[in-house]
Amino acid sequence: MTEHRRRRRPARFDDLGLRRALGDRMLPLLVAAMAFLAALALAGSAGAAALARHWQEGAAAALTVQVPADGTAGAAAVVAALLATPGIAAAQALTDADLAALLRPWLGDAGSAAGLHLPAVIAVRLAGDGPDLAALQTRLAALAPGTLVESHGVWVQRLAMLARSLEACAWLALGVVAAVAASVVAVATRAGLAARREAIEIVHGLGATDGYIARRFAGRATWLAGAGGLLGALAALPVLAALANLAAPFVATQGAAPLPPLKALPLLLVGGLPALPLGAAAIGFVTAQATVRAWLRRLS
Amino acid sequence: MVRLEGVALHYLSAGRPGPEALRDLSFSIPEGGFRWLLGASGAGKSSLLRLLHLAVRPTRGRLAVFDTDVGRARRAELPALRRRIGMVFQDFRLLPHLSAFDNVALPLRIAGRTEPQVRADAQEMLRWVGLARRMAALPSQLSGGEQQRVAIARAVVGRPSLLLADEPTGNLDDGQAERLMLLLQEMNRLGATVVVATHNAALVARHPGPALRLAEGRLLGDD
Ligand SMILES: Nc1ncnc2c1ncn2[C@@H]1O[C@H](COP(=O)(O)OP(=O)(O)OP(=O)(O)O)[C@@H](O)[C@H]1O
Ligand SMILES: [Mg+2]
Numbered sequence: 001m002t003e004h005r006r007r008r009r010p011a012r013f014d015d016l017g018l019r020r021a022l023g024d025r026m027l028p029l030l031v032a033a034m035a036f037l038a039a040l041a042l043a044g045s046a047g048a049a050a051l052a053r054h055w056q057e058g059a060a061a062a063l064t065v066q067v068p069a070d071g072t073a074g075a076a077a078v079v080a081a082l083l084a085t086p087g088i089a090a091a092q093a094l095t096d097a098d099l100a101a102l103l104r105p106w107l108g109d110a111g112s113a114a115g116l117h118l119p120a121v122i123a124v125r126l127a128g129d130g131p132d133l134a135a136l137q138t139r140l141a142a143l144a145p146g147t148l149v150e151s152h153g154v155w156v157q158r159l160a161m162l163a164r165s166l167e168a169c170a171w172l173a174l175g176v177v178a179a180v181a182a183s184v185v186a187v188a189t190r191a192g193l194a195a196r197r198e199a200i201e202i203v204h205g206l207g208a209t210d211g212y213i214a215r216r217f218a219g220r221a222t223w224l225a226g227a228g229g230l231l232g233a234l235a236a237l238p239v240l241a242a243l244a245n246l247a248a249p250f251v252a253t254q255g256a257a258p259l260p261p262l263k264a265l266p267l268l269l270v271g272g273l274p275a276l277p278l279g280a281a282a283i284g285f286v287t288a289q290a291t292v293r294a295w296l297r298r299l300s
Numbered sequence: 301m302v303r304l305e306g307v308a309l310h311y312l313s314a315g316r317p318g319p320e321a322l323r324d325l326s327f328s329i330p331e332g333g334f335r336w337l338l339g340a341s342g343a344g345k346s347s348l349l350r351l352l353h354l355a356v357r358p359t360r361g362r363l364a365v366f367d368t369d370v371g372r373a374r375r376a377e378l379p380a381l382r383r384r385i386g387m388v389f390q391d392f393r394l395l396p397h398l399s400a401f402d403n404v405a406l407p408l409r410i411a412g413r414t415e416p417q418v419r420a421d422a423q424e425m426l427r428w429v430g431l432a433r434r435m436a437a438l439p440s441q442l443s444g445g446e447q448q449r450v451a452i453a454r455a456v457v458g459r460p461s462l463l464l465a466d467e468p469t470g471n472l473d474d475g476q477a478e479r480l481m482l483l484l485q486e487m488n489r490l491g492a493t494v495v496v497a498t499h500n501a502a503l504v505a506r507h508p509g510p511a512l513r514l515a516e517g518r519l520l521g522d523d
Contacts, residue, residue: 015406017397202393205355206407206454207383209376300357300378 016199016213018220021192027184027221028228031284034181035232035276038174042272043240045170052163063124063133065091065140066148074144075120081143082124085136089127093120178283185221185287192217193295204299214292221288222281229280233273240269301462301493302352303328307361309347317359321347322517325361329495331461334488336504337497339514345497346390348514349464352495353387354378365462383411386460388468390497392451394439400426400450401435407458425453428483430476444471452480456487463487465496469503481507 065082067075075093082091099118133151140147193200200213309322322344329335337345350356351363354370363370366381373381386407394403405422413421426435429449439447448471455463463484469477481503488494495512498504504511513520 013402013409015395015398015402015409017395020397198393199395199397202395203406203410204379205353205382205387205393206410207379207381207385208410209379212410297375300355300375 015203016196016216018192018196018216021195022188022217022220022224024224027188027224028231030184031181031225031228031280032231032235034177034184035229035280036236037232038177038276038279039233039236039240039269039273041170041173041177042269042276043236043243045167045174046269046272047243048163048166048170052160052167062152063126063130064150064152065122065124066150067120067122067144068146069119074147075122078120078140078144078147079122081140082122085131087127087129087131088124090125091122093122178279181225181280182283182287185225185284186291189217189221189288189291190295193292200296201299204296210293210296213296214289217292218285218288221284223284225284226277226281229277232280233276237273240273244269301329301331301333301366302495303362303364304358305362307351307358307363309351309356309359311347320359320517322351325519327512327519327522329493331493332488332491334485334494334509335496336509336511337495337514338504338511339520341499342516343514344517345514346466347517348512349387349466349495349497352462352464353385354382383407383458384460385462385464386455386458386492387463388448388451388455388465390466390470392439392447394447394450394454396439399436399438400431400442400446403439403450404453404457407454411458421457422453425457426450429453430479445473445476448472449476452483456483459487459490459492461492463492463494465494467498467500468496469498469500477503478506 065078067078079091079093082088096118099121103118133149137147137149140149203213304325304327307322307325308320310320311318325348337348339345347356351358351370352365354365357363358371361371366384368377368381370378395406398406401422404425405418408418408421423432423435426432429452431446431449431453434442434446437446439450442450448468452465452468455465465484468480468484472480477500484494484496485507510523512522
């Protein structure tokens with residue numbers, strides 16, 4: 001096919017003079033900026049999706065039960081009661097060391113040093129849908145007055161919803177960026193059409209089809225937009241790597257060593273970044289084809 | 301080959317129909333025919349050629365070229381018809397960024413001919429019009445007459461069945477004009493229908509032939 005084409009038309013034969021009419025500066029640079037923004041949007045979407053998944057997997061099936069400090073004897077009874085309740089997979093009181101570690105970010109070492117009366121905290125993992133929380137609360141409070149049952153589920157759901165909204169916003173931003181890129185290509189193509197009006201009329205008069213003329217423009221626009229997309233994606237790479245580096249501790253499974261930054265890039269990004277130049281090229285091709293064909297209808 | 305019935309054409313000026321450039325034209329040219337197209341400046345010769353070249357469609361009446369009703373044809377049908385028409389424009393219309401060779405090669409490349417064939421035909425045509433040594437020159441580097449000869453070469457290189465020439469000798473000396481007439485007559489002899497618009501009375505006198513006479517957009521005579 002390529003060989004055939006080459007035989008028909010010298011590769012460098014630029015009958016419409018598009019090398020100058022569709023310049024190689026402005027269009028690729030603008031598309032590069034769009035691709036850069038698209039990469040950030042992709043990163044935002046990937047990050048939000050990962051966080052939502054992480055929160056949901058890690059915490060959806062969990063409860064915390066607090067037993068007031070003065071009822072320390074009650075804590076053991078509460079644990080026993082919890083373990084006996086259907087729908088609960090595990091219940092374990094956190095040790096003082098665990099608690100101190102949890103609180104250190106807020107209290108420093110002062111928490112344990114001051115010998116604060118901390119409540120006993122029991123981490124509970126649910127099995128399936130878990131028990132009825134209201135009934136559980138009443139039952140545990142009767143066992144050890146002041147006991148509080150706190151479901152992570154509500155918070156996790158809210159956080160996951162937030163993360164999903166962020167993800168949706170990121171996709172929306174991606175769509176807007178694509179639309180702007182298409183407009184940029186359309187404007188550049190129209191400028192090229194205006195600049196080459198006479199040449200187009202001549203070529204049209206020599207019997208060129210709309211397809212022939214549209215191919216010339218689309219070929220050039222595809223190449224320029226693709227190059228811009230590549231440029232933008234490459235420029236985004238270090239930024240994304242840095243972001244991934246920052247996000248890695250949150251996303252990594254507990255206990256595992258943090259991943260090297262490039263490996264921590266979510267799968268969506270690994271697939272999405274190379275797709276940017278391709279997407280930009282596709283936008284260039286489709287937009288130029290449509291713009292040129294619409295414009296040519298004014299010729300008989 | 302070409303048939304007009306009550307054809308009129310008016311150009312649009314500022315979106316509204318302007319004055320009629322052509323009115324009530326009815327005539328036909330048989331396949332392989334030759335016609336001079338005569339008339340004062342502004343009579344409508346170029347406008348009529350533009351119609352025959354399918355660059356504009358008639359505002360009124362019926363125009364048939366190659367037995368296709370141009371007024372009713374779909375847009376997509378026209379390019380194939382145009383590829384069978386050769387046109388020498390009054391103002392040449394060469395592509396300024398292409399060499400003489402590439403200008404002449406253009407119709408062949410648009411028609412999808414293979415590159416060796418394009419090269420052979422375009423070079424032969426340029427040799428014929430005496431520009432063998434100016435093939436690489438841009439139009440701006442050529443004299444008016446040389447540009448006109450490139451335009452002529454581009455019009456005939458695809459061996460069109462309908463050859464339209466608008467004042468093709470305007471920039472040529474008598475010798476070159478005679479040579480051009482030889483070329484047109486040869487094309488005509490090989491079967492092409494030829495229409496030549498000109499003010500050059502001496503040329504017409506030397507090569508008498510049937511003529512369409514226009515005045516103010518009307519056909520005065522078809523003899
Ligand atoms: N693009 C156009 N828009 C509006 N009016 C036009 C246009 N082209 C030609 N005309 C008008 O149409 C009429 C016929 O013009 P045309 O060019 O056909 O004349 P012509 O016979 O070729 O003249 P010449 O011998 O000077 O080339 C003229 O009155 C001209 O002003
Ligand atoms: Mg004229």
